[in-house]
Amino acid sequence: MKTGVAYAGNMESIVLFGPPGAGKGTQAQRIMDSTGLPQVSTGDMLRAAVSAGTSTGIEAKKFMDAGKLVPDEVIIDLIKDRIKEDDAANGVMFDGFPRTIPQAEALENITTVSHVIAIEVPDGKIVERICGRFTCAKCGAVYHDSFKPTSLDGKCDFCDSEDFKRRADDNADTVMSRLKAYHTQTSPLAEWYDSKGIFFVIDGDREIDKITDDILSALK
Ligand code: AP5
Ligand code: MG
Numbered sequence: 774m775k776t777g778v779a780y781a782g783n784m785e786s787i788v789l790f791g792p793p794g795a796g797k798g799t800q801a802q803r804i805m806d807s808t809g810l811p812q813v814s815t816g817d818m819l820r821a822a823v824s825a826g827t828s829t830g831i832e833a834k835k836f837m838d839a840g841k842l843v844p845d846e847v848i849i850d851l852i853k854d855r856i857k858e859d860d861a862a863n864g865v866m867f868d869g870f871p872r873t874i875p876q877a878e879a880l881e882n883i884t885t886v887s888h889v890i891a892i893e894v895p896d897g898k899i900v901e902r903i904c905g906r907f908t909c910a911k912c913g914a915v916y917h918d919s920f921k922p923t924s925l926d927g928k929c930d931f932c933d934s935e936d937f938k939r940r941a942d943d944n945a946d947t948v949m950s951r952l953k954a955y956h957t958q959t960s961p962l963a964e965w966y967d968s969k970g971i972f973f974v975i976d977g978d979r980e981i982d983k984i985t986d987d988i989l990s991a992l993k
Pocket of ligand 1: 984
């Protein structure tokens with residue numbers, strides 16, 4: 774097990790890895806302050822591009838709606854641009870990137886990765902997680918109808934907004950395609966990163982707080 778410290782200042786990035794609905798976004802929001810690293814979610818960047826109607830968004834939308842991976846070149850270009858921003862100077866926390874071996878190879882030329890945190894959740898739990906998800910439209914906080922409701926009915930815990938949204942790809946049919954893409958195209962990365970000695974497996978089928986504690990321990 775690697776013993777380096779991943780916290781800010783050492784110019785190294787970390788990767789949150791796992792199937793759809795594993796809790797990558799949930800955990801990224803909780804460990805951002807401790808790590809000092811900004812969350813870089815390719816899914817969020819693509820959804821922003823779709824909303825803005827950019828050429829990238831228009832191309833990506835057909836893949837996302839079908840639960841398929843967006844082509845590597847599109848994703849790698851997005852990351853190359855994002856990593857140039859000031860807040861990425863000390864490294865970033867990737868959420869949902871890389872998802873293929875070519876993306877991981879490209880990343881090696883972009884930044885150093887110190888830890889890949891794999892959040893494991895059985896396939897049988899994924900559909901319920903995805904289909905109950907909603908997020909705050911203002912600050913992006915992630916909730917779940919049953920597992921993580923807002924503390925006050927209809928009001929975000931963090932920013933008091935009463936505006937929430939659900940993702941277009943959060944339906945039972947698309948989830949099955951996303952899971953298939955994960956098992957065929959993304960899970961081979963586990964062995965690739967394990968062989969580099971930077972792969973840390975966390976049981977994601979537990980209470981959210983316990984998972985956060987284990988991730989922070991793995992990063993020390
Ligand atoms: P993306 O947005 O990355 O989606 P994803 O990988 O499918 O992951 P999710 O965001 O659905 O899940 P999550 O792990 O973040 O879980 P969350 O914390 O929200 O990608 C979307 C699409 O964009 C892809 O399908 C693809 O088309 C494209 N794309 C993106 N990146 C790409 C790339 N690199 N290459 C190619 N294409 C790319 O939690 C889920 C729910 O569970 C929430 O409701 C939450 O409250 C709840 N929850 C969380 N933790 C727990 C817990 N411990 N117990 C109970 N409930 C929990
Ligand atoms: Mg996410």
